Amino acid sequence: MLDQKTLAVLALALGAFAIGTSEFAAMGLLPFFAADLGITEPQAGHVISAYALGVVVGAPLTSILGARLPRRRYLAGLIAFFGVMNLASALLPGLSALTATRFLAGLPHGGFLGVSMLMAADAMPFEQRGRGTAQILMGLTVANIAGVPLAGALGQGIGWRWGFALPGVLGLIAAVLILRVAPRVGVRPGIRPLAELSALRNPAVLLTLAVGAIGFGGLFAVYSYLSAAMLATTSAPGWGVPLALSAFGVGGTLGNLGVARLTERWGQFPTALRAMLFMAATQAFASFAVGDWRAMVLSAFLLGLGSGMVIPLQTRLMDVAGEAQSMAAAMNHAAFNAANALGPWLAGLALAAGWGWRSSGLVGVGLSLAGIVALGLAWLHARRQSSPVAEVPKNCPA
Structure with a gap:
C-alpha cells in the first residue's frame, strides 16, 4: 500500500505529465491544425509562442496571487485551470480562440511545476532535495516517452483537437487527486504576497x-x-x-x-x-x-x-x-x-x-x-x- 507522501508525489507528477504532453505535443500537432485552420505553418507557430508567453507572464502572476493559499489548493487550482484551457483549445473554433486559450493554458505552467518541486523537495531530507525535484521532473520526461507520441497519434489519426483534449482531461484528474491526497499544510503566518x-x-x-x-x-x-x-x-x-x-x-x-x-x-x-x-x-x-x-x-x-x-x-x-x-x-x-x-x-x-x-x-x-x-x-x-x-x-x- 502506497503511503500518502508517495501518492501526493504521483498526483503532482501526473500534473507535470499533462503539462509536458500539452507543451511538446503542440509542436507535433502544428502541421495538422495549420492545415485545418487554413493558415501557414509560420502563422501557426504563433500558437506555440503564445503558450511560452503565457508561461513567462504567469510565473510571477500566479506566485503573487497564490501566496496566501495553502499549497494543496493552489496546485489543484492551477492544474484544473490548465485542464480547462486545454479542453477549450480542443473545442473552440478559429485561430484567435486557439491562440488565446494556449496563452491562458501557459499561465499555470511555471507556478505548478515550481511549487510541486518545492513540495516534493520539502518531503525529502535536506541533502536529498534533488531527488524530490527529480520525482516531479519524471512527469515531464515520461510525457516525452508516452504522452507526446500518444497525443500525436490521436492528432494524426482522429483529429488534432484530441491532442489537446488528452492533457486537458489528465489535468483535471490530477487536480482531483491532489485535493484528495496532498498533505494539508497551512499558509506560513505573516506571509506577504508582494514579498x-x-x-x-x-x-x-x-x-x-x-x-x-x-x-x-x-x-x-x-x-x-x-x-x-x-x-x-x-x-x-x-x-x-x-x-x-x-x-x-x-x-x-x-x-x-x-x-x-x-x-x-x-x-x-x-x-x-x-x-x-x-x-x-x-x-x-x-x-x-x-x-x-x-x-x-x-x-x-x-x-x-x-x-x-x-x-x-x-x-x-x-x-x-x-x-x-x-x-x-x-x-x-x-x-x-x-x-x-x-x-x-x-x-x-x-x-x-x-x-x-x-x-x-x-x-x-x-x-x-x-x-x-x-x-x-x-x-x-x-x-x-x-x-x-x-x-x-x-x-x-x-
Missing part, C-alpha cells in the same frame, strides 16, 4: 535564472529542428522520428535521476558545470550526426541525458530565494521557456542564412558555452557573498 517579488531583485536568483535561460537554449536549438533535419537529410523509416522523440524522453528520465544523485554528491555548481559541458558535447555530436538517422536517434537520447541540469539550478534557487521560494521556483520554468524561444530563434536564423541543418548543433554549442559563462558569474557572486553552497565538496572528483 515574492524580492526574488526579482536578488542577484543570486537572477544569475541562476540566466544560466537556465541561456544554457538550456542550446538544447532547444537542436531539439526543435531534430525531426525536420531527420526528414530532410535521411531516408529514415516512418517510425524513425517517433523513436528519436521517445529516445529523448528516455534520456531525460535517466538524466534527471542521475543528476539528482550527482548534485547530492558533488554540489550544485560542480554538477551544473559538468552537465553543461556534457550538453555542449552532445550538441556537437548532434551536428555531426545529421544525415544518419541512427546516429540522430542516439543524439536525441544523449540530448535528453543533459536535460537534468535543471536539478542543480532548482536546488540552488531553493538556497538563495529566501522568503520568495514560490516566485523563484516558478521563474525557473519561465527561464526555460525563454530558452525555448531563444534557441530555436537563433537556430532558425542560421538555417535561413543557408548554413544547413548541422548549424542547429553549432548554435547549441555556442549557447551552452555562453551558459557556462553565466554559471561562472553566478559562482563568482556566490563566492563573494561567502555562500556555503558555492564551495566545492571535498569528495568532488577533479
Whole structure:
C-alpha cells in the first residue's frame, strides 16, 4: 500500500505529465491544425509562442496571487485551470480562440511545476532535495516517452483537437487527486504576497535564472529542428522520428535521476558545470550526426541525458530565494521557456542564412558555452557573498 507522501508525489507528477504532453505535443500537432485552420505553418507557430508567453507572464502572476493559499489548493487550482484551457483549445473554433486559450493554458505552467518541486523537495531530507525535484521532473520526461507520441497519434489519426483534449482531461484528474491526497499544510503566518517579488531583485536568483535561460537554449536549438533535419537529410523509416522523440524522453528520465544523485554528491555548481559541458558535447555530436538517422536517434537520447541540469539550478534557487521560494521556483520554468524561444530563434536564423541543418548543433554549442559563462558569474557572486553552497565538496572528483 502506497503511503500518502508517495501518492501526493504521483498526483503532482501526473500534473507535470499533462503539462509536458500539452507543451511538446503542440509542436507535433502544428502541421495538422495549420492545415485545418487554413493558415501557414509560420502563422501557426504563433500558437506555440503564445503558450511560452503565457508561461513567462504567469510565473510571477500566479506566485503573487497564490501566496496566501495553502499549497494543496493552489496546485489543484492551477492544474484544473490548465485542464480547462486545454479542453477549450480542443473545442473552440478559429485561430484567435486557439491562440488565446494556449496563452491562458501557459499561465499555470511555471507556478505548478515550481511549487510541486518545492513540495516534493520539502518531503525529502535536506541533502536529498534533488531527488524530490527529480520525482516531479519524471512527469515531464515520461510525457516525452508516452504522452507526446500518444497525443500525436490521436492528432494524426482522429483529429488534432484530441491532442489537446488528452492533457486537458489528465489535468483535471490530477487536480482531483491532489485535493484528495496532498498533505494539508497551512499558509506560513505573516506571509506577504508582494514579498515574492524580492526574488526579482536578488542577484543570486537572477544569475541562476540566466544560466537556465541561456544554457538550456542550446538544447532547444537542436531539439526543435531534430525531426525536420531527420526528414530532410535521411531516408529514415516512418517510425524513425517517433523513436528519436521517445529516445529523448528516455534520456531525460535517466538524466534527471542521475543528476539528482550527482548534485547530492558533488554540489550544485560542480554538477551544473559538468552537465553543461556534457550538453555542449552532445550538441556537437548532434551536428555531426545529421544525415544518419541512427546516429540522430542516439543524439536525441544523449540530448535528453543533459536535460537534468535543471536539478542543480532548482536546488540552488531553493538556497538563495529566501522568503520568495514560490516566485523563484516558478521563474525557473519561465527561464526555460525563454530558452525555448531563444534557441530555436537563433537556430532558425542560421538555417535561413543557408548554413544547413548541422548549424542547429553549432548554435547549441555556442549557447551552452555562453551558459557556462553565466554559471561562472553566478559562482563568482556566490563566492563573494561567502555562500556555503558555492564551495566545492571535498569528495568532488577533479
